[in-house]
Amino acid sequence: xxxxxxxxxxxxxxxxxxxxxxxxxxxxxxxxxxxxxxxxxxxxxxxxxxxxxxxxxxxxxxxxxxxxxxxxxxxxxxxxxxxxxxxxxxxxxxxxxxxxxxxxxxxxxxxxxxxxxxxxxxxxxxxxxxxxxxxxxxxxxxxxxxxxxxxxxxxxxxxxxxxxxxxxxxxxxxxxxxxxxxxxxxxxxxxxxxxxxxxxxxxxxxxxxxxxxxxxxxxxxxxxxxxxxxxxxxxxxxxxxxxxxxxxxxxxxxxxxxxxxxxxxxxxxxxxxxxxxxxxxxxxxxxxxxxxxxxxxxxxxxxxxxxxxxxxxxxxxxxxxxxxxxxxxxxxxxxxxxxxxxxxxxxxxxxxxxxxxxxxxxxxxxxxxxxxxxxxxxxxxxxxxxxxxxxxxxxxxxxxxxxxxxxxxxxxxxxxxxxxxxxxxxxxxxxxxxxxxxxxxxxxxxxxxxxxxxxxxxxxxxxxxxxxxxxxxxxxx
Amino acid sequence: xxxxxxxxxxxxxxxxxxxxxxxxxxxxxxxxxxxxxxxxxxxxxxxxxxxxxxxxxxxxxxxxxxxxxxxxxxxxxxxxxxxxxxxxxxxxxxxxxxxxxxxxxxxxxxxxxxxxxxxxxxxxxxxxxxxxxxxxxxxxxxxxxxxxxxxxxxxxxxxxxxxxxxxxxxxxxxxxxxxxxxxxxxxxxxxxxxxxxxxxxxxxxxxxxxxxxxxxxxxxxxxxxxxxxxxxxxxxxxxxxxxxxxxxxxxxxxxxx
Numbered sequence: 066x067x068x069x070x071x072x073x074x075x076x077x078x079x080x081x082x083x084x085x086x087x088x089x090x091x092x093x094x095x096x097x098x099x100x101x102x103x104x105x106x107x108x109x110x111x112x113x114x115x116x117x118x119x120x121x122x123x124x125x126x127x128x129x130x131x132x133x134x135x136x137x138x139x140x141x142x143x144x145x146x147x148x149x150x151x152x153x154x155x156x157x158x159x160x161x162x163x164x165x166x167x168x169x170x171x172x173x174x175x176x177x178x179x180x181x182x183x184x185x186x187x188x189x190x191x192x193x194x195x196x197x198x199x200x201x202x203x204x205x206x207x208x209x210x211x212x213x214x215x216x217x218x219x220x221x222x223x224x225x226x227x228x229x230x231x232x233x234x235x236x237x238x239x240x241x242x243x244x245x246x247x248x249x250x251x252x253x254x255x256x257x258x259x260x261x262x263x264x265x266x267x268x269x270x271x272x273x274x275x276x277x278x279x280x281x282x283x284x285x286x287x288x289x290x291x292x293x294x295x296x297x298x299x300x301x302x303x304x305x306x307x308x309x310x311x312x313x314x315x316x317x318x319x320x321x322x323x324x325x326x327x328x329x330x331x332x333x334x335x336x337x338x339x340x341x342x343x344x345x346x347x348x349x350x351x352x353x354x355x356x357x358x359x360x361x362x363x364x365x366x367x368x369x370x371x372x373x374x375x376x377x378x379x380x381x382x383x384x385x386x387x388x389x390x391x392x393x394x395x396x397x398x399x400x401x402x403x404x405x406x407x408x409x410x411x412x413x414x415x416x417x418x419x420x421x422x423x424x425x426x427x428x429x430x431x432x433x434x435x436x437x438x439x440x441x442x443x444x445x446x447x448x449x450x451x452x453x454x455x456x457x458x459x460x461x462x463x464x465x466x467x468x469x470x471x472x473x474x475x476x477x478x479x480x481x482x483x484x485x486x487x488x489x490x491x492x493x494x495x496x497x498x499x500x501x502x503x504x505x506x507x508x509x510x511x512x513x514x515x516x517x518x519x520x521x522x523x524x525x526x527x528x529x530x531x532x533x534x535x536x537x538x539x540x541x542x
Numbered sequence: 543x544x545x546x547x548x549x550x551x552x553x554x555x556x557x558x559x560x561x562x563x564x565x566x567x568x569x570x571x572x573x574x575x576x577x578x579x580x581x582x583x584x585x586x587x588x589x590x591x592x593x594x595x596x597x598x599x600x601x602x603x604x605x606x607x608x609x610x611x612x613x614x615x616x617x618x619x620x621x622x623x624x625x626x627x628x629x630x631x632x633x634x635x636x637x638x639x640x641x642x643x644x645x646x647x648x649x650x651x652x653x654x655x656x657x658x659x660x661x662x663x664x665x666x667x668x669x670x671x672x673x674x675x676x677x678x679x680x681x682x683x684x685x686x687x688x689x690x691x692x693x694x695x696x697x698x699x700x701x702x703x704x705x706x707x708x709x710x711x712x713x714x715x716x717x718x719x720x721x722x723x724x725x726x727x728x729x730x731x732x733x734x735x736x737x738x739x740x741x742x743x744x745x746x747x748x749x750x751x752x753x754x755x756x757x758x759x760x761x762x763x764x765x766x767x768x769x770x771x772x773x774x775x776x777x778x779x780x781x782x783x784x785x786x787x788x789x790x791x792x793x794x795x796x797x798x799x
Contacts, residue, residue, distance in 0.1 A: 488636070497598075497632075498624055499625050499650050500621065501621050513639070
């Protein structure tokens with residue numbers, strides 16, 4: 066099939082493979098440690114012991130497990146699918162190798178090849194300031210450019226962060242998302258492993274993005290990375306994460322907790338391209354605190370997974386803080402993307418913008434679930450919410466659940482929601498110029514998500530368009 | 543008939559829209575180097591004919607024959623017709639939000655040319671030339687296709703597409719409507735400069751005005767889904783003077799009403 070996206074500019078390889086070949090392959094399991102399935106206090110104890118953690122973290126985990134065990138499943142979202150998660154049939158901790166590599170040569174051949182196939186080392190050479198590669202429960206490779214380190218930027222896996230910077234971790238961890246926030250944040254707090262720890266010192270501008278890549282390989286794996294990013298006063302950082310997994314017939318679980326803290330005048334952008342295999346439950350809690358005049362932007366692309374429930378959130382706690390959440394969800398056959406956004410205005414002169422785009426095809430379901438809350442003290446705030454859903458065919462579904470609680474005066478609010486179909490007339494217009502119907506649909510979709518892709522670094526924009534092209538192949542019905 | 547030079551022909555074409563017959567037996571032969579005008583009042587079926595020939599799924603050709611360069615047009619879908627050299631300039635061009643004019647044109651050129659490298663080699667240069675010809679600002683390339691365009695801009699974009707895609711037969715459906723006199727001149731110039739001995743054009747129009755700038759070799763008058771009269775350029779002037787009523791009266795006389 067002819068390609069629509071102009072990749073000639075940057076020379077990405079030819080397309081046409083499907084997920085199974087391109088991302089869905091699996092490696093043989095030669096793990097340093099793979100425990101038994103299921104979860105109890107013994108498993109938590111084992112994880113903490115293997116990681117040689119401080120006592121406070123051991124207690125933190127056990128407390129979180131109690132919360133997890135006592136909390137019911139969410140009563141909203143796709144409760145039917147949530148009920149099918151069998152917590153006893155999941156591996157909670159798999160340590161693939163004994164020691165993390167600082168160079169790719171230190172990483173075992175098969176794992177290194179996996180990341181090569183996913184294009185990570187290449188991206189690292191080209192335009193990243195630092196890379197973290199997590200495989201199952203542990204970060205197997207981590208490297209940061211020297212100049213970034215010289216600026217005092219800390220970028221390491223969360224376990225190392227806890228060892229090397231215990232004071233900062235203890236000060237901030239779980240302050241944005243308490244263990245008891247929801248059942249899955251409790252689960253993550255109990256069994257977390259890996260993830261990124263980033264501290265950007267005052268006034269430092271990290272010009273190139275930092276990236277983490279998360280790979281699940283084993284069947285019935287549970288991946289519970291924990292990420293904490295602190296941008297000190299006036300600093301700037303862009304963090305990107307990507308994720309894929311092999312295709313299996315039974316389910317795996319990915320349940321991350323991501324906490325961002327943007328101190329006065331700081332800027333954090335957090336970009337996600339989620340492309341999990343269609344047997345993965347992706348139940349993630351992401352939340353940011355934006356202090357005075359700070360800006361936090363979530364750029365969140367969801368393409369894969371069986372069920373995603375994820376609502377990146379910004380708490381605007383300081384005067385003049387800004388929050389932006391820009392998301393795209395693509396729901397194909399057998400997928401439910403229950404994605405959205407949450408903004409809490411808790412200070413005056415704060416502003417937020419939510420732009421949500423969803424595409425459903427072949428019976429897929431995309432839901433926007435959003436909350437904007439403006440507290441009485443948040444006078445003179447601005448809120449803008451725009452939800453745009455595109456249905457590719459009659460079998461697909463889109464729902465919007467927007468909630469607004471405005472308790473302050475002098476708040477400017479804009480809200481728009483649209484559901485549209487790919488119009489037959491548009492298709493005819495494009496086919497009359499020589500495009501096939503498939504190409505026409507794809508071009509319309511690429512246009513639809515353009516407000517999102519234009520915010521991505523070029524390489525990721527191309528990758529996203531390519532992923533959607535893969536998803537759209539043969540979808541004409 | 544000299545079929546060797548015929549690049550586009552159709553015979554006894556009938557078209558239905560939602561079960562209603564709107565074109566009732568229309569025939570035409572177009573040879574390379576020819577300009578034809580199909581004129582007629584509103585609702586005469588001329589736009590339906592144009593859309594049906596381009597392969598619009600709503601405009602069903604129920605009987606008749608059509609050929610482009612000797613190939614059976616009616617066996618092709620819209621994509622294939624375009625790739626075979628047919629171009630329809632839309633009366634109401636559609637917006638494709640988020641897709642820039644440049645990306646759209648590049649995609650269209652790529653789609654029709656298997657060897658994308660050669661197709662795109664001169665793309666930028668050519669686009670620049672066409673922009674100048676049609677007096678279009680270069681920023682136009684970065685705007686989204688027809689999204690928030692004025693009527694005149696939309697029509698210019700249609701002609702720009704024609705100029706870039708180089709069809710062997712272009713059907714221009716009311717390209718003159720909604721244009722002021724300056725825009726009409728520019729668009730006409732665009733049409734004339736895309737035209738050569740190797741291709742042909744069919745102007746579908748209500749008014750004679752554009753024919754002052756794009757001189758037709760043949761004028762056909764369409765009423766009630768049929769071509770009721772054909773002639774040279776002078777026929778258009780006669781219509782301008784006397785309106786469509788006399789042709790209609792003449793037609794009614796002919797059938798003996």
